[in-house]
Amino acid sequence: MREIDLSEVTEKIKETLIRINHELDDSLVTAFNRAKDKEKDDLSRSILDDIIQNQDIARKGSAPLCQDTGMVVVFAEIGSDLFYEGNLDEAINKGVSEAYTDGYLRKSVVNDPFDRINTKDNTPAIIHHKIVDGSQLKLNLASKGAGSENMSKVVMLKPSDGIEGVKQLVLDTIFDAGGKPCPPLIVGVGIGGNLEKSALIAKEAVLRDLDDESDNETIRAMERDLYEAINRLGVGPMGVGGETTCLAVKINTFPMHIASLPVAINIQCHSSRHEVIVL
Numbered sequence: 435m436r437e438i439d440l441s442e443v444t445e446k447i448k449e450t451l452i453r454i455n456h457e458l459d460d461s462l463v464t465a466f467n468r469a470k471d472k473e474k475d476d477l478s479r480s481i482l483d484d485i486i487q488n489q490d491i492a493r494k495g496s497a498p499l500c501q502d503t504g505m506v507v508v509f510a511e512i513g514s515d516l517f518y519e520g521n522l523d524e525a526i527n528k529g530v531s532e533a534y535t536d537g538y539l540r541k542s543v544v545n546d547p548f549d550r551i552n553t554k555d556n557t558p559a560i561i562h563h564k565i566v567d568g569s570q571l572k573l574n575l576a577s578k579g580a581g582s583e584n585m586s587k588v589v590m591l592k593p594s595d596g597i598e599g600v601k602q603l604v605l606d607t608i609f610d611a612g613g614k615p616c617p618p619l620i621v622g623v624g625i626g627g628n629l630e631k632s633a634l635i636a637k638e639a640v641l642r643d644l645d646d647e648s649d650n651e652t653i654r655a656m657e658r659d660l661y662e663a664i665n666r667l668g669v670g671p672m673g674v675g676g677e678t679t680c681l682a683v684k685i686n687t688f689p690m691h692i693a694s695l696p697v698a699i700n701i702q703c704h705s706s707r708h709e710v711i712v713l
């Protein structure tokens with residue numbers, strides 16, 4: 435049995451949220467630069483240049499990457515040999531509150547679908563829990579903006595729709611979204627499970643590393659095909675047209691009922707702010 439102090443969790447959540455709202459992962463910056471070098475369209479290239487300059491300014495600490503500093507999502511994997519005194523969710527939410535208050539990040543969470551009163555510290559975070567073997571605490575943490583989340587969806591396809599039906603659904607979703615989710619995008623697709631499971635694995639998919647490919651040959655081929663097909667849609671950076679609509683497609687799958695083919699598409703904008711914390 436290993437013991438951790440939950441004040442460490444609060445401190446780490448606070449520090450990470452402030453940092454990821456100012457500093458994009460280097461792999462993403464490399465992907466922007468690679469896309470800019472490939473783009474033939476002048477306007478698209480200049481938008482990519484703006485995105486690159488914007489993240490550079492944010493990195494120097496002047497302002498967050500985007501005015502929408504997101505709602506916090508945490509996938510918590512809790513080792514069964516880990517012990518702590520107190521309430522993990524409270525420790526996480528305290529870190530969120532301190533990050534958004536002390537870090538001057540926009541508070542974007544309202545208390546109720548219809549009262550819509552701002553909670554004033556960006557809490558509560560959306561926290562998913564899983565008990566795993568071991569004595570570590572792993573927190574996969576994201577600040578998810580609403581522009582891209584609003585264009586995401588879950589659809590219950592028929593099993594007979596097959597691979598082509600899933601691909602068409604993804605392409606239609608990205609085309610219909612146009613510039614609203616702030617492309618270039620990372621597209622997370624969850625196939626299988628049921629209604630809520632497909633949405634969860636799609637969210638986990640957008641948090642995968644940019645260069646991570648599926649171990650499954652069929653799914654890996656789908657990820658590559660969809661990446662190419664989405665970039666042929668002509669939506670382009672911020673919807674101005676061009677060849678860079680997405681930077682990656684990630685597909686996660688799960689077993690499902692014989693009569694179902696649930697598909698969730700979780701769209702992540704270019705301001706992809708996430709990090710894994712291990713304590």
Ligand code: SF4
Pocket residue numbers: 500501502503504578579580581582614615616703704705
């Ligand atoms: S979708 Fe992303 S880049 Fe666009 S406003 Fe929201 S957080 Fe910012």
